[in-house]
Amino acid sequence: MPDSTPSLEKPVRVRFAPSPTGYLHVGGARTALFNWLFARHTGGTLILRIEDTDFERSSEEMVEGILVGMRWLGLNWDEGPFYQSKRLDLYKATAQKIIDAGHAYACFCTKEELEQRRAQATAAGRPPMYDRRCRKIAKEEAERRVAAGESAAIRFAVPEGGSTSFDDAVFGKVEFANAEIEDFVLLRSDGIPTYHLSVVADDIDMRLTHIIRGADHISNTPKQVLQYRALGAKLPVFAHVPLILGPDKTRLSKRHGATSVISYKQLGIVPEAFRNFLSLLGWTPGNVKDADGKDREIFSSDELVKLFSLGGISKSNAVFDNDKLAWFNTEYIRAYPAELLMPLIEEEWKQAEFTPTRSETEIHQAIELLKPRARNLKDFAIAFRAYFSDEFEIDPAAAAKFLTSDVPVLLKELSARYAAVTEFTEASTEAVLRGFAEEKGLKAGVLINGARVVLTGQGVAPSLFAVMIALGQQRVVARLAAKLA
Missing domain, CATH: 1.10.10.350 (Arc Repressor Mutant, subunit A)
Known part of the structure; x- marks a missing residue:
C-alpha cells in the first residue's frame, strides 16, 4: 500500500508518552507500536516521554514496568526517556508566553466555588463549564493580586465564537464549536501543569512532526490546537487510532482478562507473536495475500516496518480476540527454530x-x-x-x-x-x-x-x-x- 502520510519538510519525529500510573496496557502498547513502526518506516525518530506529573499516582515501579513491556515487545526508542516531572520550568515559561500573547488569564476561583457552580449549572440543565468570570478581571488587577500572593490558576482564553478544527490523518477534518470548549486550566494554582499544557509544551520543544495516539484523545486536540496557534507554532500531523474493544464491544478492561503487556509475557506469549497480533488491531497492510490467496496475517518485523502507513489505519474500533492471539502464538512457536526459542x-x-x-x-x-x-x-x-x-x-x-x-x-x-x-x-x-x-x-x-x-x-x-x-x-x-x- 502506498504511504498516504502527509509529507513534511523535516524528518519525522514521533513520541510515545505513557503515564506511569499503571503498567503498560494493551492500548498503550499498540500506540507505542504504531509510533515505532512509523518512525522505522520513515527513517524518523521515536521519543519516549514519561508523563509523570500526577505525583500521587505515578511511581518508579510503574515506569520500570512500562520500560520492561516495551523492551519485551522489541520497541526500542531513539531519545529519552524524558520525565515531565523534571521539566516544570518549561511548562511555566510556556504558560507565560501564552499569557503575554493575550490568550490566557489568572483565575482566582477556589475549588469549592467551582464545584458549587458546576452543581448549580447541572441542576439548571446547563453544561457544567467554567463561567469565565475571572476573564473579566483587568490584566493589571490580576497581576496585582498575583503579586500580592493570592493563589491563582492560569486558564486559556478560548475564543467565544467560531470553531476550532484540524485535519486528522485517520478521520479527516475534525471540528469543534468553541462554545463547547471551556476555558481550560493550563497551570494549577500550585504551579503544576495540566496535561493540556505539558503535552503541547513538550511536543513543540521536542520538534514533533506527527502525533499518533488513541482516538480517545480527539476531544483534547482542539485545546492543544488553540495553544499551538497562540504560541505561533506549526501544527503537527495528528493521527488518532481507533480504540481496542473487548469481544463484547465494550472498552477493553480487566473483566475481559489480562490487559497489561507483562501479563501476556507471563502467559507464555512469544513477543513477536504479540507484536504481530497488535499491529493488526486497527491497521491493515493492504492487499497482501498468502500463497493460497487469503489475506496474509503473519508478518516479520521488517515486513511490518516496510508496509506500515498512516493510510492503513482504520476508523473502526478493533476487537481484542484472545483466540486469535493464541493462534498467532502457536504459529510463531511452530515457525521458530529451537535456537530462537531457547532463550524464551x-x-x-x-x-x-x-x-x-x-x-x-x-x-x-x-x-x-x-x-x-x-x-x-x-x-x-x-x-x-x-x-x-x-x-x-x-x-x-x-x-x-x-x-x-x-x-x-x-x-x-x-x-x-x-x-x-x-x-x-x-x-x-x-x-x-x-x-x-x-x-x-x-x-x-x-x-x-x-x-x-x-x-x-x-x-x-x-x-x-x-x-x-x-x-x-x-x-x-x-x-x-x-x-x-
Whole structure:
C-alpha cells in the first residue's frame, strides 16, 4: 500500500508518552507500536516521554514496568526517556508566553466555588463549564493580586465564537464549536501543569512532526490546537487510532482478562507473536495475500516496518480476540527454530524453578518435536518437563485412564524387549511394540497409550515412537520399568 502520510519538510519525529500510573496496557502498547513502526518506516525518530506529573499516582515501579513491556515487545526508542516531572520550568515559561500573547488569564476561583457552580449549572440543565468570570478581571488587577500572593490558576482564553478544527490523518477534518470548549486550566494554582499544557509544551520543544495516539484523545486536540496557534507554532500531523474493544464491544478492561503487556509475557506469549497480533488491531497492510490467496496475517518485523502507513489505519474500533492471539502464538512457536526459542524457554524454566538435565543437542531435538503441540511457552516448563528431565509428574487422570489392569506389568516386559534391541529407530521401536502386542493378543493402542503416559507424564503427546527416539533407548527402558506402582 502506498504511504498516504502527509509529507513534511523535516524528518519525522514521533513520541510515545505513557503515564506511569499503571503498567503498560494493551492500548498503550499498540500506540507505542504504531509510533515505532512509523518512525522505522520513515527513517524518523521515536521519543519516549514519561508523563509523570500526577505525583500521587505515578511511581518508579510503574515506569520500570512500562520500560520492561516495551523492551519485551522489541520497541526500542531513539531519545529519552524524558520525565515531565523534571521539566516544570518549561511548562511555566510556556504558560507565560501564552499569557503575554493575550490568550490566557489568572483565575482566582477556589475549588469549592467551582464545584458549587458546576452543581448549580447541572441542576439548571446547563453544561457544567467554567463561567469565565475571572476573564473579566483587568490584566493589571490580576497581576496585582498575583503579586500580592493570592493563589491563582492560569486558564486559556478560548475564543467565544467560531470553531476550532484540524485535519486528522485517520478521520479527516475534525471540528469543534468553541462554545463547547471551556476555558481550560493550563497551570494549577500550585504551579503544576495540566496535561493540556505539558503535552503541547513538550511536543513543540521536542520538534514533533506527527502525533499518533488513541482516538480517545480527539476531544483534547482542539485545546492543544488553540495553544499551538497562540504560541505561533506549526501544527503537527495528528493521527488518532481507533480504540481496542473487548469481544463484547465494550472498552477493553480487566473483566475481559489480562490487559497489561507483562501479563501476556507471563502467559507464555512469544513477543513477536504479540507484536504481530497488535499491529493488526486497527491497521491493515493492504492487499497482501498468502500463497493460497487469503489475506496474509503473519508478518516479520521488517515486513511490518516496510508496509506500515498512516493510510492503513482504520476508523473502526478493533476487537481484542484472545483466540486469535493464541493462534498467532502457536504459529510463531511452530515457525521458530529451537535456537530462537531457547532463550524464551529458558526464561520460563527459570520462572518455574526448573533445571533441565539433558544435553543441548537433546534439548533442541525435543523442542523441535514438541513445537507443533505447544500452546504457549509455559508448556515447555510444565506439560513437557519429561522431555528435559527425569523429574516430572504423571497426570493422574491420564494414569487412571491408561495405566489400568495389567498394563504396568506389560510395560515392564516391553522395557526388557527394548533393552535387548541393537537398532533403536522409529521404525524398529514401532515394530517391537506391535509385535509384542500381537504376541499378547492385545490391541497396540493399549500399550501405546500406557507407554505414552509413563514416558511423558501426559495422555497426549507427539508420535510415541518419535518420543522414544527423542528420549533415547536408555531412558525409555528405564522409564517403562520404573514407573510401576
